[in-house]
Amino acid sequence: MDILRYVLRFVIYTKKEICNILKLLKIDMNKKFESQRLRSQSIKLCHSLEKGLSLKEPRPGFGINKVEQVLSNLEVYIDGNYNMDDNAIEIIQGVLQEYIEFQKINGFNINKIIDRYKNIFSQNESSDIDKAGGVLEISDINITNEEKEALFKVINTRHSLRDYTDEEITMEEIDEAVGMALKAPSACNRQPTRVYVIDKAYSKDLVEFLDGSGGFENYANKYLIVTSDISAFGLQEKNQWIVSTGIFVGYLSITLHAKGIGACIVERNLESTTKNKKFACKFGIPDEEQIICAISIGKYPSKFNVPLSKRYNTNYILRKII
Numbered sequence: 001m002d003i004l005r006y007v008l009r010f011v012i013y014t015k016k017e018i019c020n021i022l023k024l025l026k027i028d029m030n031k032k033f034e035s036q037r038l039r040s041q042s043i044k045l046c047h048s049l050e051k052g053l054s055l056k057e058p059r060p061g062f063g064i065n066k067v068e069q070v071l072s073n074l075e076v077y078i079d080g081n082y083n084m085d086d087n088a089i090e091i092i093q094g095v096l097q098e099y100i101e102f103q104k105i106n107g108f109n110i111n112k113i114i115d116r117y118k119n120i121f122s123q124n125e126s127s128d129i130d131k132a133g134g135v136l137e138i139s140d141i142n143i144t145n146e147e148k149e150a151l152f153k154v155i156n157t158r159h160s161l162r163d164y165t166d167e168e169i170t171m172e173e174i175d176e177a178v179g180m181a182l183k184a185p186s187a188c189n190r191q192p193t194r195v196y197v198i199d200k201a202y203s204k205d206l207v208e209f210l211d212g213s214g215g216f217e218n219y220a221n222k223y224l225i226v227t228s229d230i231s232a233f234g235l236q237e238k239n240q241w242i243v244s245t246g247i248f249v250g251y252l253s254i255t256l257h258a259k260g261i262g263a264c265i266v267e268r269n270l271e272s273t274t275k276n277k278k279f280a281c282k283f284g285i286p287d288e289e290q291i292i293c294a295i296s297i298g299k300y301p302s303k304f305n306v307p308l309s310k311r312y313n314t315n316y317i318l319r320k321i322i
Contacts, residue, residue, distance in 0.1 A: 020238070020271065020272075021235070021238065023230075023272060027230055027231050027287070027288050033231045033288055034076075034080060034082075035077065035080060035082040035083070036229065036231040036232065036288065037231055037232075038073045038074075038076060038077045038080075038082070039077070039086065039088040039089070039092075040088075040190050040192075040229075040231065040232035040233070041069075041073055042070045042073045042074065042088070042092050043088055043091060043092060043188065043189055043190050043191075044188040044189075044190055045066045045067075045069055045070050045073075046070060046091065046092050046095035046096070046133060046189075047095075047188040047189040047190075048063065048066055048188070049063050049066060049067065049095055049096075049099050050095055050133065050134060050135060050189075053098065053099065053102060053134060053135045054135050058102065060102075060103060060106035060107070060108040061103070061108045063099065064110070064113070067096065067099060067110075067113055068113070070092065070096065071096075071113065071116045071117065071120065074089075074092070074120045075116075075120065077089075078120065084123070090132045091132050091133045091189075092133070093121055093132065093133070094131060094132025094133025094134055095132075095133030095134055096117055096133075097133070097134070098133060098134030098135065099134070100113065100114060100117060154254060154257060154258050155254060157257070158253060158254060158257040159262075159306035159307075159309075160263070160264040160265065160306060160307070160309075161262030161263060161264055161298070161300065161304065161306065162216040162219070162264050162296070162306075163216070163219065163262075163301055163304040163305070164219050164220055164221055164262060164296075164297075164298025164299060164300075164301070165298065165299045165300070165301050166221075167221070167298075167299040168221060169221045169222055169261060169297060169298065169299065171197065173259050173261060174197060174222075174224070174261075174297075176255075176259060177252060177255040177256045177258070177259045177261065178195055178252065178255075180251070180255040180258070181248055181251040181252035181254075181255045182248070183251065184247045184248045184250070184251035184252075185244075185247055186244045186247070186248070187233075187237075187240055187243065187244045190232040190233070190244070191232075191244075192228045192229040192230075192232040192233070192241045192244055192245060193226060193227070193228055193229075193244065193245045193248045194226075194227045194228070194229060194289055195224050195225070195226055195227075195252075196224065196225040196226075196227070196283060196285065197222055197223075197224060198222060198223045198224075198225060198283065199222055200218075200220060200221055200222060200223075202283075203217065203218050205279065205282055205283075206220075206223050206294070208275075208279075209268075209275060209279045209294070210266055210268075210294060216264070216296070217296065219296075219298065220264075220296035220297060220298050221297060221298040221299065222296075222297050222298075223294055223295065223296055223297070224252075224263075224294065224295040224297060225283065225285070225291060225294050226245060226248070226249055226252075226291075226292050226293050226294070226295060227245070227285055227289035227290060227291050227292060228241035228242065228244065228245035228289065228290050228292050229241065229288055229289050230288050230289065230290055231288040241290065242270065242290075242292060245292045246292065249265060249292065249293060249295070252295070253265060253295070256295075256297060260299065260300065261297050261298070261299065261300075262297065262298055262299065262300045262304075263295050263296065263297045264295065264296045265293055265294075265295050266293060266294040266295065266296060267293050268291055268292075268293060268294060270290065270291075270292070272290075276291055279291070
């Protein structure tokens with residue numbers, strides 16, 4: 001019986017994996033998602049250029065093939081009549097602008113690249129007022145004891161909260177917390193995370209979606225549904241979108257707490273279940289986005305209880321390889 005049970009689990013798991021791969025292939029091949037793919041691929045290549053520019057001694061002429069691929073992507077993007085005012089295009093332009101300047105300063109001939117760049121961005125003149133890409137020079141980082149203690153206090157006082165007041169949380173508060181959380185590392189700066197703010201007025205739908213999470217669903221002021229854009233990744237990177245968005249969620253839990261907003265991360269099945277599809281359809285979450293988790297949020301009461309959730313000692317976690 002044990003063998004039969006394991007075989008059945010393997011068959012079910014394999015079927016789900018095949019469905020996930022087919023979904024990724026469908027998105028990867030679908031013309032509908034071409035603009036997202038072109039932007040994400042270009043952002044990935046541009047981040048590689050940024051890493052090259054940040055080296056101690058960048059080599060003149062490095063990254064030519066990557067720049068040519070970015071320009072080719074942009075030419076296809078323009079032919080598709082896609083939005084050139086997109087935030088990603090601003091970042092791409094900023095990186096290319098700094099890359100070109102570096103090569104010119106170092107006397108490397110990239111006239112053909114400059115001509116293509118000017119042709120692409122003839123209607124989009126970039127400004128140095130708000131630097132969008134390239135290298136940021138940082139010097140003499142000195143975290144004071146007061147700053148360190150403040151950070152440690154924020155981290156040490158954060159708990160998963162399931163008891164909230166009736167006080168309203170504003171979009172401005174959420175916007176600031178999300179803005180700070182965007183500092184989280186992201187695979188090649190592709191930033192696949194999307195956050196949907198859902199009001200407590202939709203508590204019935206949320207309770208159904210979060211069934212089994214503990215019975216506190218009705219008490220939250222709002223819910224954040226955190227998704228990841230699958231179209232930002234290729235098949236060879238299957239499931240990497242979960243990693244990038246998972247890191248973002250960790251940062252967000254801290255920045256929400258810093259804003260005085262209690263939160264509880266509610267994990268959900270990461271497969272395209274019937275429940276997930278129904279919920280995504282209800283709230284207009286597109287096919288190329290996978291729901292990673294939900295986060296209930298609300299203001300802190302003056303007193304509340306939380307699970308102790310004692311953490312392991314570092315000697316249980318930390319491994320030294322000699």
